[in-house]
Amino acid sequence: MMKRKDENIKLSGKVTIGATISFPETTEDQAPAVLFIAGTGPGDRDGNVGKFKLNIYKMIAEELTKAGVITIRYDKRGVGETEGDLNKSGMWDLVDDAQTALEYLRSHPNVDKEHIYVLGHSEGTMLATALNERTQVAGLILLCGAADTLENATKYQRELMYEEFNLEKGFKGWLLKKLNVVEKSEKNAQKIFNRMVETDKDMIRIQLIAKMPAKWFREHHNFDLFGVLKNTTCPVLAINGTKDVQTRLENVYEVPKLVKGPSEVHAIEGMNHILREQKETVSIQKIKGFYKSQSNEPLHPELMLTITNWLKKVYNKESANWRLINDHVKSGCNITSS
Structure with missing residues (x-):
């Protein structure tokens, strides 16, 4: 028992x-x-x-x-x-x-x-x-x-974020649009994803600070x-x-x-x-x-x-x-x- x-x-x-x-x-x-x-x-x-x-x-x-x-x-x-x-x-x-x-x-x-x-x-x-x-x-x-x-889920989360950016009013909304934050953010995300897929390293660094689990992302991608x-x-x-x-x-x-x-x-x-x-x-x-x-x-x-x-x-x-x-x-x- x-x-x-x-x-x-x-x-x-x-x-x-x-x-x-x-x-x-x-x-x-x-x-x-x-x-x-x-x-x-x-x-x-x-x-x-x-x-x-x-x-x-x-x-x-x-x-x-x-x-x-x-x-x-x-x-x-x-x-x-x-x-x-x-x-x-x-x-x-x-x-x-x-x-x-x-x-x-x-x-x-x-x-x-x-x-x-x-x-x-x-x-x-x-x-x-x-x-x-x-x-x-x-x-x-x-x-x-x-x-x-994994890729579809992270893409969905970014899309929700961008929708919120586009709905911002006033000076903040104007600044986000003026600086093309949505376009730049998505371009940067794709750049990072491409680096992780193309490398054979387990981990990469972004701007010498952030650690990105390249092996993990690459295996999910495949x-x-x-x-x-x-x-x-x-x-x-x-x-x-x-x-x-x-x-x-x-x-x-x-x-x-x-x-x-x-x-x-x-x-x-x-x-x-x-x-x-x-x-x-x-x-x-x-x-x-x-x-x-x-x-x-x-x-x-x-x-x-x-x-x-x-x-x-x-x-x-x-x-x-x-x-x-x-x-x-x-x-x-x-x-x-x-």
Whole structure:
């Protein structure tokens, strides 16, 4: 019999990875499991990036363990207890780390090896899709980024920024137009992207100060996300939020057109990229400050209900764990950051 607990562990892969595996309270020897793959940036296992203490993945993990599911989440390269340098790491290095965590789950005696799911958030949706092509899992949960490439997502964010520039009034608006800020900004962005694609270095410097992860961008650029999705046969849950300004909402509806296996798509009203409820419209120029102000806010109330409901459908094994998921769906869930 397992008691609900968190266990901090070290995983041996291409680098040593710091991780947390969380166990539910269950009467069975084995339970389904979910592996978390984080979004872009130097994030820790809980979903915190620098000053942004968001605890995204910690909160989701706590809800899933209540539903009878084992979870594992880990620090990204060069963060927390994980070795390496994120600036010099490529997309496939990050997939390697996810595979290390997946293989650990597959070897764990308490994990139902036929029911290991991968949850990717933001860039993690791309990495989860790539991981599933390499070694198929029981299902994919793609949050805020399904059917969206890195280049398309960053282009969308720049377009929103330029729209805001063009709407500026008064002296600021006049100055932006006079200095051709939109045209110069886009030209500079394309110049940087071309440098990263054309170089064979892991990292480049822009104006001798900013470090740009060239290997990471180059490997994303060369990754055929849509081709891989077309070969995906496992069940897929794709969720976007209507207030997300970091990925295009309508892309989520491309998932059923691409994948071969069963898929379910949700656009959660009022959910933003950090999985919180957002009622107001927020400028993309001020989005970081707004995210920081939401640090102590709970997850969007519909998010975990949607995830656990889907797990109930795909994990169709009659067991105590299945009943735990079913009971959790009925009771609803809403957890606050701590």
